């Protein structure tokens with residue numbers, strides 16, 4: 291399973307290009323640009339499983355650093371500042387990792403879902 295089977299290559303490409311410069315990565319903007327914001331919760335879980343490289347059930351700081359490279363191997367790694375900001379936005383219980391269930395990364399994604407696909411999700 292790779293991300294390109296869930297998201298379109300063009301969308302991944304433009305999302306990665308949109309944050310090419312260090313310290314310009316914005317999770318919300320990225321999720322919208324790569325098309326993840328329009329995906330179903332099931333697809334989001336698949337993406338999570340890919341980002342959770344070691345299958346621990348959490349996305350740790352080390353995995354988060356390579357976030358962009360999971361989408362496109364040629365992409366840069368996130369800077370320490372971006373990694374920390376992403377983690378603190380998504381890590382609800384401050385254990386230094388992002389969990390698949392009930393934690394804030396899905397809160398963020400669902401917020402985007404709600405604004406973009408409310409009828410599809412909640413009808």
Ligand SMILES: [Ca+2]
Nearest residue numbers: 342346348350
């Ligand atoms: Ca992990």
